[in-house]
Amino acid sequence: MSEPKGTILVVDDEEAIRCILNKGLAMRGYACDEAENGEQALEKLEKKPSDLVILDINMPGRQGNEVLPDIINRFPETAVVMASGIADPLMIAQCIRDGAHDYIKKPFRFEQVLQSVNGTLDKRQIEIEVQRYLRDAKREAERTNTDPRKIFAEAIESLINALESTDAYIKGHSRRVAALSVEIGRHVGLSPEELEDLRWAALLHDVGRIAVDPEILNKPGELTASEYRHIMTHAVIGPRLVRPFVNDSVVRMISHHHDRYDGSGLGQKVRGKDIPLGARIIAVADAYQAMISDRPYRPAMSKGEAVNELMWYSGSQFDPIIANICVGIVQTCTRMDA
Ligand SMILES: [Fe+2]
Structure with a gap:
C-alpha cells in the first residue's frame, strides 16, 4: 500500500458525519481517525499527532473553538479546519485569529471539504519548510560562530x-x-x-x-x-x-x-x-x-x-x-x- 497523502483527525459528535468524512477522505488517499469530542481529540493527538484536524464547533462538553487554542499550542505542526452549521462571522474571525487555517460551513459538499483539506495541507507544508529553513540558518550561525x-x-x-x-x-x-x-x-x-x-x-x-x-x-x-x-x-x-x-x-x-x-x-x-x-x-x-x-x-x-x-x-x-x-x-x- 502506498504512503497516505496525510493524516487527518475528524472531530465531530455526529457519528454519521465522522463516517462520511472518514470514508471519503480515505478514498482520496488520506489516513483518517475519528474523535467524538475535544478531550478525546487531544488524547488521540497526544498519542499520534495528525497533519490536520477537522474540528466541529458545536459539540457537547468543550466547544470546538474552546479546544482550538489547546491544539494550536500543544501541536504547532497540526493544521486545523473548523466546521460549523452556523456561519457567525465573529466566531469565524475569532477562530482564524486563534490559529485555525480555514472554516467550512455545514451541511457541506464533500468536494468543498476536499478543497479546504488540500489547500490547508499545502499551506501547512510551506509553513513547515520555511521554519525548517530558518532553523537551519540559526544552526549554521551557531556552527560557524557567526x-x-x-x-x-x-x-x-x-x-x-x-x-x-x-x-x-x-x-x-x-x-x-x-x-x-x-x-x-x-x-x-x-x-x-x-x-x-x-x-x-x-x-x-x-x-x-x-x-x-x-x-x-x-x-x-x-x-x-x-x-x-x-x-x-x-x-x-x-x-x-x-x-x-x-x-x-x-x-x-x-x-x-x-x-x-x-x-x-x-x-x-x-x-x-x-x-x-x-x-x-x-x-x-x-x-x-x-x-x-x-x-x-x-x-x-x-x-x-x-x-x-x-x-x-x-x-x-x-x-x-x-x-x-x-x-x-x-x-x-x-x-x-x-
Ligand atoms: Fe499585511
Whole structure:
C-alpha cells in the first residue's frame, strides 16, 4: 500500500458525519481517525499527532473553538479546519485569529471539504519548510560562530525576495514600509533597540503571505468574504513562522499590523493605545506605501490622495498621532516615495 497523502483527525459528535468524512477522505488517499469530542481529540493527538484536524464547533462538553487554542499550542505542526452549521462571522474571525487555517460551513459538499483539506495541507507544508529553513540558518550561525542576527537577516532577505517575486505588486514593499516605519519611530522618540525591533517587524510584517494563495492575492476584482479571510490569515501565519527566531515585541507587532485603531478589525481583541505602538506605526506606513503603489484592483494614488486617505481614516483605522507624523514626513521627504 502506498504512503497516505496525510493524516487527518475528524472531530465531530455526529457519528454519521465522522463516517462520511472518514470514508471519503480515505478514498482520496488520506489516513483518517475519528474523535467524538475535544478531550478525546487531544488524547488521540497526544498519542499520534495528525497533519490536520477537522474540528466541529458545536459539540457537547468543550466547544470546538474552546479546544482550538489547546491544539494550536500543544501541536504547532497540526493544521486545523473548523466546521460549523452556523456561519457567525465573529466566531469565524475569532477562530482564524486563534490559529485555525480555514472554516467550512455545514451541511457541506464533500468536494468543498476536499478543497479546504488540500489547500490547508499545502499551506501547512510551506509553513513547515520555511521554519525548517530558518532553523537551519540559526544552526549554521551557531556552527560557524557567526552573529545569529546576520545569518537570520540573510535568510529573511531571501525569504522576502521569494515572497515578493511571486507577487509583482509588492516588489520592494517590505523595505519601503520598514524605511517609513523607522522614520516615524524616530519622530516618536523610540530608542535604538526599539527602532531595531520595529525595523525587523516592518520587514517581516507580511511574511505570512508566503502561505496565501497567489491567485487570491492577485485577484483584480473585489474579494469575497472568504477570500478576504483567507488573505488575513497571513497576520496569524507570519508570527507563527518567525516566533522561534525573533523577540516577543517583534511577534506582537506583526500579529497586530492589521488592527484598526477603533477596534473594529476582523476578530480584533484590543483597540487604541492597547495595540502595540510598533503595530500602529506599521499599519500607517503599510497603508501609505500600498496606496502609492499599483495594486491588482486599482492604479497607484498620488501622494496627495494618499495623504487625504490617511487623514480621512485617522482616528478610525489609524492612530491619529501616528497618521499626522506620517503625513508630516511624506510631505517633506521625497525619499519615502521611491
Ligand atoms: Fe499585511
